Amino acid sequence: MKIIPQSPTYDQPLIEVVNVSKRFRLQREYQRSFQDLFIRLWKRQRSEVEYFWPLRDISLQIYPGDSIGILGQNGSGKSTLLKVITGVLPPTSGYVCTNGRIASLLELGAGFHPDLTGRENVFLNGSIYGMDRATIRRKLDQIIEFAELGDFIDTPVKHYSSGMYVRLGFSVAIHTSPDVLIIDEVLTVGDQIFQQKCLQRIYEMKAAGVAIVLVSHNLEDIRRLCDRAIWLQNGLVRADGPANDIVDDYLAYTNELYYARRRAEQAATTTKTQEDPTPSEQRRWGTHQAEIIRVELCNEQGKAVDQFQQGATLCVRIYYKCHERILRPTFGLAIYRQDGTHVNGPNSVDEGYHIEAIEDYGMMEYRIDSLPLNPGRYELTVAIYNRNSTIAIDHHHRMYPFEVLQPRGRAEEGVVHIPATWRHVSSIEPALTTEIL
Template sequence: MAEIENAIEVRDVTKSFKVYLDKGAQLKERLLFRKRCRYEERKVLRGISFSVKKGEAIGLIGHNGCGKSTTLKLLTRIMYPDSGTIKMNGRISSLIELGAGFHPDMSGRENIYTNAAIFGLTKKEIDARLDSIVEFSELAEFIDNPVRTYSSGMYMRLAFSVAINVDADILLIDEILAVGDANFQSKCFNKLREIKAQGTTIVIVSHSLGQIEQICDRSIWIHEGLIKAEGTPKEIDLEYLDYMSRKMQDKNKKSDDGGAEDEEAAAQSGKRWGSGEARIKRVRTLSADGSEQNTFRTGEDIKLVLDYNVNKPVHDAVFGFGVFDMNGVQCYGTNTRIDKVSDFDLSKSGTAEILLKDVKLLAGEYMIDVAIERGEGIPVDYYRQAYKIQMLSAYGDAGIARIEHTWNLQR
């Protein structure tokens, strides 16, 4: 055939689940408590159509409960659609639940046979692959020990090695690339690329947009059971991130309204201390366009705004801030003294603005401490964990903050 065949064709697929409010599985319960068998029907997929060409890699993205994992389960045929059709051409292997059927008392080698058999391999086929599976898992020394003696990392490595060596035509992956240490992960990635180069069709469901961008040719964004957008991962991921940050803000605003933290409570919990001549009244962050928000993309400008009250004039005031990750590791911190900005004469209430340029913090949540001090560091109002911001990034780089770099490779 001249035209490239489709490896996967999904047409108008819908799927709903019965959510039992109180299910009686026994005859007695069914007869006696008919009313208890009430259930709600929850539509998870409302008509999804897409096709994947042979050798193409696509990523399914979307927030929790949008139906992307259900889509994947339908593709693996663990579940069947209520309506619509799914056509798959070729042998399917899934990296959905790794190590299905592993028996803890059996050796690694025996488990390779059992596990591979579940993927539909015959003994001969497994024999032929055994060496490459063991080699890939890096478990040659332990392969005859019972699996229960393995660490969880070793377990996952073995499971992944089996699944990836099935030589499937279609590979379905759900959030598994968090296997093992960084070293093994990169090995998995390389193997995936290799497999893709050999013409295997790949479907990935992941929260890590970075992973999807690295491997996939196309992203499909599923939202509330429908396909919201479809295109190159770069475009779709940005659209998706924008949507997510807007949504998160709405949510945060809502929770802020109800929960303005009581100063007293903050003081008692040890989050706030100082002599009290001036008090920080409110902390907020603005984006470059001046709108108030607390989710930012890596590399954006953030404006940190402090409103303060002055009870008693402070003539040698110093403003400071610090950024901490959720483990309490300080990512950055400075104050006007360190920055050699002349001391402030605080005599009446006002607002201080700090423009943070080009913030390279990577995806995650960060806490901001703010403080007013006097002289050589006497706290007037030190407010720990005054504000929380969220950073989003579609890029897969790791660490706390991005270090700008260029690659200069001699070939």
Template sequence: MADNELAIKIRGLKKSFKVYYDKSNSLKERMIFWQRNRHENRVVLDGVDLDIKKGESVGLIGHNGCGKSTLLKLMTKILYPDEGTIEVNGRVSSLLELGAGFHPDLSGRENIYNNASIFGLSKKEIDDRLGEIVAFSELGTFIDNPVRTYSSGMYMRLAFSVAINVNADILLIDEILAVGDANFQAKCFNKLKEIRNNGTTIVIVSHSLDQIEQFCDKSVWVHEGKVMAQGKPEDIHMQYLEYMGEVRRKKEVLLSGMTPVQIVESQQNESTLRWGSGEVKISSVKAYNCNKEEQSIFYTGEDIRFVIDFKVRDKVENAVFGIGIYRDDGLNIFGTNTKIEKFKDFEIKEDGSYEITLKNNRLLPGKFIVGFSIEQGDVPVDYWKTALEIEIVSHSGRVGTFDLEHDWSFSDKNIVK
């Protein structure tokens, strides 16, 4: 692509921050500890290549700390790269920090001049835009009052109005569409759309994937300092959400209060399919049909009764019992627990059991995995995702996962029975 079509061109961009364990900016400390000015280099961006075309609107997504905000700051030249290049063609305005440099004692009007001048506008340029800025801010006569008398909403409206009326070629936005009331937000959003349609390049950092899908042509997923994927927002967000879901599941395992030994054990034995703090352990799970026979194969429409025995090592208060049913590809098709069903919390003191019966089950043929859980509040005590495998059979010939009740009707003219 020809370079003159690019608004932002990033090649091999690297940025790391020094994280001081004990930052010393004073001479004494530097002299005394000059040899052990201990710091760690945290790599935030690790070789980013990115092209943003003129007129394109791009959303940067990624989890907290992935480097997307740093990337934005590099684009504005607040930060400078350690390695690599970043070329920005055109005047940049940023909505990174709205109202930075506002002076509380000065009037709204004076602050417009100050603030706009920080964006590099000349007096004449500001004069030309003043009317528009004041009108957009909806401050009316308040514009001549000191800014310290403003409500936070008025403050943000003024700040946004200035930033957005700079008429930049490139607009950088970091999570700003939470300005003022819903009305004003809608107005901002429309204004941003207008600006975008006028050909301004826009780069947004946001946690709201919806916003990006509504607004952007392209999504860039930043992950661990690299561009993981870029493309159509819907596609990228799907990948991103899938990935985040996996991460969350892994985290749940780690956060569930197991000791390292237990984690190793469970990784060896049952992978990540069973976890919990272990005061109470599910000792056996059995499934019975309506004839009270232990079974693993059921017909669609049959009652399935599960009996779960547990053994107690320590007392558990606020206990919650749960069940989850998964298709053999891992899709969770049903789940509930005694909290969701509004039972009072249980207290488990000694070994016991609980039962749950799926009445008239609506599952269609296939293999299903049934998991059970005992939790203390929200903390898993024993969360066993793969306690039992059952198979459903049916003569109906219907396909899918669930058998749904249905009615047919026909116009009798065209159809001959």
């Protein structure tokens, strides 16, 4: 790696990655038994070596004030790229020029000595970052205060919890007055309150012109913190552009993969059900006096789809076949977010829709005129129960996936978007209010 020791200027990149490739050696041991080993030695066979390229011909430039998110699936090469940028790993070919001070939040506290106290490690770690003793001494109180270690600062770090360790590592890194902050999923570190504090500090540093390079699976963090995003796939740059656009494209791609897998699973379940009359035990249960034979999620035009825009119509059609006449049934459904959050669970009877009886074939429709769900993946449960909802006749648990799409340019957190309006009043009479803070 080439390091050019100059102070950064705005027309000069802080980091320049030029045609970088990285090769790892994969060593496979095929001998499984003493006999195999003996045969290999006798035949003078060497264990087979394979090479593998987690990064291929990557070039990028990072300028002062840039904020770049790096995203991609597991194993796509994100962490390897950060390690090459920070000099933890040498590139196999190509080179990296760095120009300015880099604070790496990759392996926080990795340079700590376990027998030294937190305070002593601040000096040790600070000097690894290139700070002189006088500067460290000047910043010591701020570092200790940010890490919130209290009296533990004079305890050897081997007695720290992993959270305390990381807090101190984070605090030292951000107090090094860096030009570039390199972050690998660090926002998942520590407790919720500390995470918020770290995020706030990262925002402040960004606002002060510190360049940010963030690897994260949390795409909302990338949207919020980064102006530009780079999508890595199999060690190659698949896309590079405005963060919102790249996150949208990446989400569309991963959703397509997800639905393809779900469709394959469902096809396998259907085949299994045909071969084996026992229904899928975990996802479906009930007396089966009536059976749900088809479920459609339809759009405004009545077309069965599995993607819906927020605010659009979603109409669920539950087709059933009765093996006997069923008096006063209850139709129910429930929406779950993919992480298991239960969003709602209405049923026909509670909502005052009474059916005297069902028999033969029929269809029940549940219509949402304006879908309030925030973008994400969801799963739908549908069911037929008896009158009091105490006996399941046919319950299909979270069997129907669908996706709510992100309206361009809006990224709200939480499960639902509640339509509402904002109103600002620029000046009010002091007499109309009472200060409570």
